[in-house]
Amino acid sequence: TARSLPKDKAKDSNITTSTSTCTAPSEVICVTNNSNSIPTLNSNSNSTSFHDEEEGPANDRTLLLKGGTHDNTKKNSSRNNTEKANSDSHSHNDDNDKFIFATFELKKAIQHKPWLSAYIMFSTLFFGFAMGFASGYLVYEQGYFRNNGSENGNGNTNWNTVSASTSAIDDYYKTNVNINTKSGIQEGDVTVTTSISQSMSVRENHNESERTKEKKDKVLEFLDKHIFRDIPSSSTSSESEAAILQQTPLLRFPFQGGSSTPRPLIYLNRPDAYSLLIDSMSGGTVATMSEYSNDFFLLSSGLDAQVNQAYCGVSSAVAVLNSLRFLKSTINDDGVNIPVDPVYNPYPYATQIDIFDECTKAHVISHTGGGPGVDGILSPPYGLSMPQISGLLRCHLNATTSSGIGWSVQEQYVDKSHITPGKMRFDLKNALSDPNSRVLVNYDRSAIGQVGGGHWSPVGSYSEKQDAFLILDVAKYKYPPVWIPTERLFDGLATYDDCGLWDFPSAQDKLSQEERMAHTEEGYAATMSKLGCQKELRGYITVTRT
Numbered sequence: 001t002a003r004s005l006p007k008d009k010a011k012d013s014n015i016t017t018s019t020s021t022c023t024a025p026s027e028v029i030c031v032t033n034n035s036n037s038i039p040t041l042n043s044n045s046n047s048t049s050f051h052d053e054e055e056g057p058a059n060d061r062t063l064l065l066k067g068g069t070h071d072n073t074k075k076n077s078s079r080n081n082t083e084k085a086n087s088d089s090h091s092h093n094d095d096n097d098k099f100i101f102a103t104f105e106l107k108k109a110i111q112h113k114p115w116l117s118a119y120i121m122f123s124t125l126f127f128g129f130a131m132g133f134a135s136g137y138l139v140y141e142q143g144y145f146r147n148n149g150s151e152n153g154n155g156n157t158n159w160n161t162v163s164a165s166t167s168a169i170d171d172y173y174k175t176n177v178n179i180n181t182k183s184g185i186q187e188g189d190v191t192v193t194t195s196i197s198q199s200m201s202v203r204e205n206h207n208e209s210e211r212t213k214e215k216k217d218k219v220l221e222f223l224d225k226h227i228f229r230d231i232p233s234s235s236t237s238s239e240s241e242a243a244i245l246q247q248t249p250l251l252r253f254p255f256q257g258g259s260s261t262p263r264p265l266i267y268l269n270r271p272d273a274y275s276l277l278i279d280s281m282s283g284g285t286v287a288t289m290s291e292y293s294n295d296f297f298l299l300s301s302g303l304d305a306q307v308n309q310a311y312c313g314v315s316s317a318v319a320v321l322n323s324l325r326f327l328k329s330t331i332n333d334d335g336v337n338i339p340v341d342p343v344y345n346p347y348p349y350a351t352q353i354d355i356f357d358e359c360t361k362a363h364v365i366s367h368t369g370g371g372p373g374v375d376g377i378l379s380p381p382y383g384l385s386m387p388q389i390s391g392l393l394r395c396h397l398n399a400t401t402s403s404g405i406g407w408s409v410q411e412q413y414v415d416k417s418h419i420t421p422g423k424m425r426f427d428l429k430n431a432l433s434d435p436n437s438r439v440l441v442n443y444d445r446s447a448i449g450q451v452g453g454g455h456w457s458p459v460g461s462y463s464e465k466q467d468a469f470l471i472l473d474v475a476k477y478k479y480p481p482v483w484i485p486t487e488r489l490f491d492g493l494a495t496y497d498d499c500g501l502w503d504f505p506s507a508q509d510k511l512s513q514e515e516r517m518a519h520t521e522e523g524y525a526a527t528m529s530k531l532g533c534q535k536e537l538r539g540y541i542t543v544t545r546t
Helices: 007-012 077-085 087-112 115-142 159-176 190-227 239-245 271-277 294-300 312-323 325-329 358-363 386-394 421-433 486-493 506-510 521-531
Strands: 030-032 038-042 047-051 062-064 278-281 286-289 407-413 437-444 454-463 468-471 482-485 496-501 534-537 539-545
Touching (some): 271 454, 294 312, 421 454, 482 486, 506 521
Antiparallel strands (some): 278 286
C-alpha cells in the first residue's frame, strides 16, 4: 500500500496524498502520474512518488510501472469522469513516466557504480577510433587521394609512381580506346584520354629532364677533361700525373712538373710558409710585416671560393672589389661601385651573383645563372678571358669621379719575346706595395706545377727571401694559397688561351642549344669557330687608383 500522510502535513509539504491501494510486491514502485512531476525516493517504503505543483484531480492518479494491479475501487466519480475525458492525454503521460523512470534508474546505477561512466566513455572512444582507422586504411588502399607523381619529403617527384600510373593508363588505352586516323577518337572515355595526355606529358617532361641532365653531366665531364684538365688524358698526361690524380686532393700538392725551374711551390699550410709574410731585420731580432703583404689581409676579408669551376675570374674580381670597400671610410666619392647584396644589406659586399648588372650584360656576358648551356660562363668558350675580366672591373670602377679620383684597369699580356721575368716582378711588386692598387693573374696551372688548366686568382704578397709571389687561390676546395717562385709564375702566365679573343657577348646569342652544350671535341671546335675564337696570351691585370 502506498504511503500516505495526513492531509494537514501533506498540504504543508506540498505532497499529494493518495488513498489508492497498490497490490504489487514490495519492490515495485508506485508512482503518482504527473506530466511535470519530479521523482523522489522514499527509502522507508522503497517507492517513488512523482509530485506536481499543478492542482486538479487528474494529478492524483497512481500508476503501477512494474508488475501488480491497480485498485480503482476508492476513486471518486469525478476522478473517473476526468480520466475518461482525457484518456488520450493519459496515454502520452504514461510514456513520459516510463522515460523519466528509465533516466532515473540510469542515474541511480551510475551513482552506485562510478566505473560504469568510465566504461561507457572508453567504449565510445574505442569504437570511434576503430571506425576512423578502418575508414582511413580503406581510403589509402583504394588510392583515392594519390597523384600520378607523388612527392617525397624533399619535394622531389617519385617517378616510380608516375611510371606505374602511366603504364596502367597505357594498358587501358590499348584495350578500351580505338583511334581512327581520319576522325580521331571514336570510342573511349574523354576523361581517360585526358589523363593519358597528361600522363604522357609528365613522362615526356621527365624524359626531357633526364636527357638534359645527361647532357649537362657530359658537359661538366668535358670541362674537367679538356678545359680544367682535372681528368688525365692518355695522350696529354704523363703516367706520374695520372698516378697523382688517383690520390686524394690533399696529396696533389707535391706535383711540381711543368716548369723548368727547380724551385718548388710552397703551400700556405704550415708555419714557415706564413713566416714569409714577415720581414726579418737585424739578424732576426726584429720582425715587421712585409710592405708587400697588405693586400693579403685586405683581399682575404672579401675572398670567397668560386661557386663553380668556371667562375674563377668572377671570384677574383669580386675579391678585388671587396678589398677596396674600406676606402669609403675616408673618401666619399671614391669611384668604387660595390653592390649591396640583399643578404648583407645595408653593407656593401660584392658576391658572384650581384656583381652582374646591365653594364656587364652589355659589355661582358649576356646571360648568367642557370647552369651549363644557359649561363654564358658555363657555355663555350667557358670561363672569362682577359678583356672580359677587365670589362667586369671597369663596370664597377669609375675612370673619373666628381672628387677627381679615378681608376685605371690595365691588361698586360706576358710574351716571352717582349717581357722578362724581371719586368713582371717589377710590375707586381709595385702593385703590392701600393695600398690603392690590386693585381690579378691569369695562368695555366699545369705550367706552374699544379693539376688543371687556365685559372684566375688575385696576388696577395711577395717574399724577397724566396723571390716568390703568394697566389690566393679562389678554388679553395682544390688548393690552398701558394707561394709560386717568380720563374714558375712567369712560365704559367706566358701561355695561350685558346679563345682569348672572341666576339663577346653577342656571339653567344647566335649559338643553338646544342652548340651551347657542346661536349665533344668536334662539337666544341665547331662552336669555337662560330664564336670567332682566336688564341691569345695570358697575363695579369693591374687595378690602380689615379
